[in-house]
Amino acid sequence: MHTDTERCVRAVRSKDARFDGVFFTAVRTTRIYCRPSCPVAPPKPENMEFHPSAASCQRAGFRACKRCRPDTSPGSPQWNVRADAVARAMRLIQDGVVDREGV
Incomplete structure (x- = not known):
């Protein structure tokens, strides 16, 4: 401890x-x-x-x-799932995918 x-x-x-x-x-x-x-x-x-x-x-x-995932390593895809999802959403918005295809 x-x-x-x-x-x-x-x-x-x-x-x-x-x-x-x-x-x-x-x-x-x-x-x-x-x-x-x-x-x-x-x-x-x-x-x-x-x-x-x-x-x-x-x-x-x-x-x-299950929220902070303490069993994962820094930098691994499981480390910060929310940040990855937000980054992907921002890319889709910037690329115009949301305007073309909707949500």
């Missing part, structure tokens, strides 16, 4: 992406683990535990969050 609990709690509450990959937050009540920057509402501090890796969370019996 990660040792600086107060710092980890602050990072999770502020959704600080600088801590992504530094530690992972496991939620005891849901048995789900997340990145510090996960967009979901942060859990109560007493329900959090902190791990140094996704593998550590999985060994402890937690499953990956």
